[in-house]
Amino acid sequence: xxxxxxxxxxxxxxxxxxxxxxxxxxxxxxxxxxxxxxxxxxxxxxxxxxxxxxxxxxxxxxxxxxxxxxxxxxxxxxxxxxxxxxxxxxxxxxxxxxxxxxxxxxxxxxxxxxxxxxxxxxxxxxxxxxxxxxxxxxxxxxxxxxxxxxxxxxxxxxxxxxxxxxxxxxxxxxxxxxxxxxxxxxxxxxxxxxxxxxxxxxxxxxxxxxxxxxxxxxxxxxxxxxxxxxxxxxxxxxxxxxxxxxxxxxxxxxxxxxxxxxxxxxxxxxxxx
Numbered sequence: 001x002x003x004x005x006x007x008x009x010x011x012x013x014x015x016x017x018x019x020x021x022x023x024x025x026x027x028x029x030x031x032x033x034x035x036x037x038x039x040x041x042x043x044x045x046x047x048x049x050x051x052x053x054x055x056x057x058x059x060x061x062x063x064x065x066x067x068x069x070x071x072x073x074x075x076x077x078x079x080x081x082x083x084x085x086x087x088x089x090x091x092x093x094x095x096x097x098x099x100x101x102x103x104x105x106x107x108x109x110x111x112x113x114x115x116x117x118x119x120x121x122x123x124x125x126x127x128x129x130x131x132x133x134x135x136x137x138x139x140x141x142x143x144x145x146x147x148x149x150x151x152x153x154x155x156x157x158x159x160x161x162x163x164x165x166x167x168x169x170x171x172x173x174x175x176x177x178x179x180x181x182x183x184x185x186x187x188x189x190x191x192x193x194x195x196x197x198x199x200x201x202x203x204x205x206x207x208x209x210x211x212x213x214x215x216x217x218x219x220x221x222x223x224x225x226x227x228x229x230x231x232x233x234x235x236x237x238x239x240x241x242x243x244x245x246x247x248x249x250x251x252x253x254x255x256x257x258x259x260x261x262x263x264x265x266x267x268x269x270x271x272x273x
Contacts, residue, residue, distance in 0.1 A: 006056070006079045008067060013060035014053045014080065018044025022084040023271055025052040026077065028095030028120070029200060030156070030185040030193050032059030035094070035256055042264045048271060053080050055097075057192020059184070068195035070203050074103035081112050090271050092117040094256065095227060096200045098236075099123060103203075106211040117217040117270060119263070120253050122227055123236045124205045132204075134231040141201040145194055152190060156182040162225050165252025173257055209239035216243045217270045219263065221251030244270075 003011045015033050023043050025036040033052035040050035054061040056076055057068060067073070077100045081089050089112050093101035098121025105116065128135035147155040160181045164173040185193075218240075220233035229247065237245035246266060248259055255263045 003061075004053075004079060004083045007075045008064075008072070010056045010064050010067060010076070011062040012053050012056065012076060012080065014051060014083065015040065017041070017050045018048055020048045021088050021090065021271075022049045022051055022086050023090045023092065024077070024080055024084065025050065026091065026093040026097030026100050027052065027055065027058075028097055029196050030058065030188050031181065032184055032187065034059070034184060035181075038260050039256060039264050039267060042268060043271070046268055046272075049084070051080065051084055055192075055196070057196065058188040060187075063189040063192060065191060068192055068199055070099050070103040070199055071107060073100050073199070074107050076100075077104050078108050078111070084112075087112050088114045090115040090117070092119065092267065093121060094119045095253065096122055096196060099200055099203060099205060102205040102208040102212075105213075106208040110211065110213060113214060115215050115217075115271065116212060117219070117267065118233070118236060119219045120221065120224060120227055120255055121218070121232060121236065122200045122205075123232065124209055124239060125203075125235075126201050126227070126231070127204075134228075134235070136201070136231070138201075141197065145197060148190070148193060148197070152193070153182065153186060156185045160185075160254075163252065164254040164258055165221075165223060165225070168223055168250060168252055171258070173254075177257060206239065209236065212240040212242065214242065215270075215273070216240050217266070218243055218245045219248065219255065219266060220245070221248045221253065221255060221259070223250050224253045226253035
């Protein structure tokens with residue numbers, strides 16, 4: 001197992017496959033780098049270096065008490081980019097991972113990044129406020145936190161049904177996948193799970209959008225009930241100067257499973273441009 005140390009000496013588990021231009025994949029909440037495996041395999045096979053890592057508190061990375069704010073999480077991404085040791089990295093964030101991409105672009109001035117992608121991303125702002133009327137009410141996030149504290153395993157069982165849109169037409173997600181994802185989620189510490197919920201639900205990335213100075217691919221499902229497209233991808237695309245938005249009609253949140261072949265194809269087309 002390969003680990004690197006972040007700025008505060010947190011150990012981050014890294015998967016480094018293939019050779020060539022690095023493509024760094026940041027996973028969503030509450031999963032691990034393994035959720036990117038099929039896309040990472042295709043990226044490496046296409047002649048690129050696919051690097052994915054477990055966010056602090058999740059998967060095989062260390063489980064510190066603190067550091068689940070996006071400034072620290074973007075510093076962790078900076079450590080991974082420094083590890084890649086290349087001036088032409090492509091960074092791709094799924095769901096919560098889109099926030100790390102956005103905050104890295106502003107906090108680290110997009111150092112060494114030549115392209116970025118936001119997949120089913122939480123960017124630009126999840127919380128409903130007076131100036132963000134399309135966001136989600138705070139009570140919805142509080143309800144999630146209460147459910148996690150009461151029975152985390154039961155919560156994840158139901159959560160992934162929505163995450164993968166099991167009630168959508170032509171759904172192809174097996175019960176085995178749902179059970180596996182719930183098991184992966186349980187590997188994360190409950191502290192990290194709750195603190196990251198707080199971070200992605202309350203962090204305002206709107207000021208970060210102007211710092212995207214590179215070609216940016218945005219992909220989102222129109223039937224995403226976990227992160228609704230009107231409150232996320234469409235707003236992000238309007239705020240990022242070099243953004244290309246691809247909408248997956250009738251697709252849910254977990255595109256890396258439900259639309260894996262199409263997602264892989266679109267990602268490869270983007271990184272080859």
